[in-house]
Amino acid sequence: MVQIEGLGRIIDEHPFFRGIDGKFRSLLVGCAANERLDAGQYLFRQGGHADKFYLVRAGSLQLEVHAPGRTIVVDTVDEGEIVGWSWLVEPYRWTFDARAVTLLRLVSFDAKCLRGKMEADAELGYEVLRRFVPVIGQRLAATRLRLIDIYGPGE
Amino acid sequence: MTVLPANPMSPRPFRILKVVRELSDTFTLLLQPETGGAFSFRPGQFNMLYVFGAGEVPISISGEPAEDRQLVHTIRSVGPVTQALGRLKAGDVVGVRGPFGTPWPVEDAFGDDLAIIAGGVGLAPLRPAIYQALANRPRFGKLIIMYGARTPQDILFRKELEKWRSRFDVNVHVTVDHATGQWAGRVGVVTKVVAKAGFDPLHTTALVCGPEVMMRYAVEALEERGVAASKVHVSMERNMKCGVGLCGHCQWGPHFVCRDGPVFRFSDVAALFPVREL
Structure with a gap:
């Protein structure tokens, strides 16, 4: 019980779920767990089953792609952000590697559990999706900016 | 003037x-x-x-x-x-x-948090403002330097950024657009850093210099945080020739960038920023 109360408070305080209605928070807590990861460890690997998504409570991680002979860092995700939306869309496979740069403290959500609750409760589904869409939009905009290569030759 | x-x-x-x-x-x-x-x-x-x-x-x-x-x-x-x-x-x-040209209004920012946002070689025109801010450090709230570069190899004044970061009274955030696994710093656009930097938006003066596209998005991120356009200053680049507002090569709407700029208060030029023909 104490742990569940603690998770509810953490979810409340995380920017991603800030201001969420208590009834939705209770449903989310039922699918949530605390996790930690040491620096250098992988949270997930490209192609793996996307069975969770994460709130980053502390620390930072890198999203990476492996190419022959090198690793390309695609993005950095920090405290207060989320990791992963592959759990939302079939075939539920991670599209990047996620590696902890520092010690990570996270709240994970079991994807099957959460998808089930979102399908059963359309209001919860809408609430979660309307919080995901701006994050996806911001990351798409950031990706487009980087594609422009604004610091490149001819700046 | x-x-x-x-x-x-x-x-x-x-x-x-x-x-x-x-x-x-x-x-x-x-x-x-x-x-x-x-x-x-x-x-x-x-x-x-x-x-x-x-x-x-x-x-x-x-x-x-x-x-x-x-x-x-x-x-x-x-x-x-x-x-x-x-x-x-x-x-x-x-x-x-x-x-x-016009200077960065560092002294007008006394009493505020000072947010310095630079992209690429845009850190160079801001370095004198950083020196001035450091010389007057007690007169500001937070001093936050946000710098974006293309890759870790393109980070300008790297040793100085490290030195400023090692101070207890300056927050330095460096991000790069592209990196390999050897880089342990941040990867992503500088505007994302703006969104998360810990300044008080109601009491912040921002100085922004970099490629024009980067400045547009940086100003947008500042405005989203609640920083007033009148407290944001940008440094513009145009085809300056005479340097004294006579030849007209650097005309930007009603302004001559060499004489009325290069540093402009954003609220004075906001309408010109999106005009492609200028």
Whole structure:
């Protein structure tokens, strides 16, 4: 019980779920767990089953792609952000590697559990999706900016 | 209104004391007046640098404003004149006209948090403002430097950024657009850093310099955080020629960038920013 109360408070305080209605928070807590990861460890690997998504409570991680002979860092995700939306869309496979740069403290959500609750409760589904869409939009905009290569030759 | 030099159209000879290779395409010239005397400027101002036989280009001053015996310019080789500047060696002489243009309003920001946002070689025109801010550190709230570069190899003034970061009273955030696994720092656009930096938006003055696209998005991120457009200042780049608002080459709407800028209060130019034809 104490742990569940603690998770509810953490979810409340995380920017991603800030201001969420208590009834939705209770449903989310039922699918949530605390996790930690040491620096250098992988949270997930490209192609793996996307069975969770994460709130980053502390620390930072890198999203990476492996190419022959090198690793390309695609993005950095920090405290207060989320990791992963592959759990939302079939075939539920991670599209990047996620590696902890520092010690990570996270709240994970079991994807099957959460998808089930979102399908059963359309209001919860809408609430979660309307919080995901701006994050996806911001990351798409950031990706487009980087594609422009604004610091490149001819700046 | 800026104070113009005694004879703004006549280049003054300066001898190159030292050339510092900063990045593969960027270098710094340390210059001293041939005829002796001092050279004073305000952070954000620029000079017209004249390479004999090649031409003249506007370059922001990147050195310490309190140092009036040595002039410092950091230059990226992108055109014939800057490439000619890049071929010069210690002992060579260049012509200098200036300083021209409006300064960063560092003193007007006393009492505020100071957010300095730079992209690429845009850190060079902001470095004098950073020196001035550090010299007056107790007069500001938070001092936050946010810097974006293309890759870790393109980080300008890396040692100084590390030195500023090691201070307890300055927050330095560096991010790069592209990196490999060797880089343990942040990857992502500088606007994301703006969204998360811990300044008080109601009491923040922001100084922004970098590619125009980057500045547009940085200003947007500042406005989303609640920083008023009147407290955001941007440094513009146009085709400056005379440096004194006579020739009209750098006209930007109703402004001449060389005379009314390069540093503008964003609220004064917000309507011009999205106009493609300007």
